[in-house]
Amino acid sequence: TQLLEQSPQFLSIQEGENLTVYCNSSSVFSSLQWYRQEPGEGPVLLVTVVTGGEVKKLKRLTFQFGDARKDSSLHITAAQPGDTGLYLCAGVIITNAGKSTFGDGTTLTVKP
Amino acid sequence: GAVVSQHPSRVICKSGTSVKIECRSLDFQATTMFWYRQFPKQSLMLMATSNEGSKATYEQGVEKDKFLINHASLTLSTLTVTSAHPEDSSFYICSARNAVLNEQYFGPGTRLTVT
Numbered sequence: 001t002q003l004l005e006q007s008p009q010f011l012s013i014q015e016g017e018n019l020t021v022y023c024n025s026s027s028v029f030s031s032l033q034w035y036r037q038e039p040g041e042g043p044v045l046l047v048t049v050v051t052g053g054e055v056k057k058l059k060r061l062t063f064q065f066g067d068a069r070k071d072s073s074l075h076i077t078a079a080q081p082g083d084t085g086l087y088l089c090a091g092v093i094i095t096n097a098g099k100s101t102f103g104d105g106t107t108l109t110v111k112p
Numbered sequence: 113g114a115v116v117s118q119h120p121s122r123v124i125c126k127s128g129t130s131v132k133i134e135c136r137s138l139d140f141q142a143t144t145m146f147w148y149r150q151f152p153k154q155s156l157m158l159m160a161t162s163n164e165g166s167k168a169t170y171e172q173g174v175e176k177d178k179f180l181i182n183h184a185s186l187t188l189s190t191l192t193v194t195s196a197h198p199e200d201s202s203f204y205i206c207s208a209r210n211a212v213l214n215e216q217y218f219g220p221g222t223r224l225t226v227t
Contacts (some may be wrong), residue, residue: 006155030214031214031215033215033216035218040203040221040223041218041220041221042116042118042205042207042218042219043156043205043218043219044212044218045215045216045217045218048213048214048215050214086153088155088156090216092214098225099146099158099218100146100158100160102155103155104154104155105153105154105155107153
């Protein structure tokens with residue numbers, strides 16, 4: 001059973017377009033992180049959300065945490081080729097002994 | 113920000129030999145570290161949880177005698193792939209948990225190729 005559903009799995013867009021990536025679960029998270037990973041490197045932490053309904057912004061990236069703390073979204077405005085990479089959400093589910101559960105990832109390609 | 117290092121970044125070994133990968137948290141103490149395996153264009157697969165001063169907890173399907181984990185200090189965990197075979201070739205990534213911030217920070221990964 002996949003505890004954390006991430007969608008879409010692949011996304012190819014033109015420079016300047018907007019996009020949204022979703023992470024959903026039936027479980028409640030004590031916290032949720034978003035990471036970006038480039039080929040051959042480890043994931044880099046972008047943001048942590050903790051409070052239901054929380055919204056965080058990082059330049060052109062907007063992160064939302066659902067009111068019930070079961071889902072989250074990442075919205076990128078005016079995507080640039082430098083945004084290309086694998087985006088991963090990971091949540092600490094309250095009943096999962098503190099381990100992070102990862103979504104399957106979204107491979108984003110932004111074409112110039 | 114927090115930094116986690118991994119060594120080596122790349123290793124090529126012959127089938128049947130053993131390889132040790134080190135994971136260090138450089139600016140915080142980590143009582144818990146995690147070891148992941150990642151295949152191309154896929155997400156991270158948790159292999160085991162490394163606990164300082166106690167035995168590692170392995171995920172279902174991961175052979176503990178093949179993937180030996182030692183967490184001897186609050187800043188160092190090691191993963192040893194014993195009697196490596198070509199199917200063990202993969203990208204191995206460690207992470208360290210900052211318990212205060214409840215966040216994980218990842219190492220840069222180790223590309224293992226078994227010939």
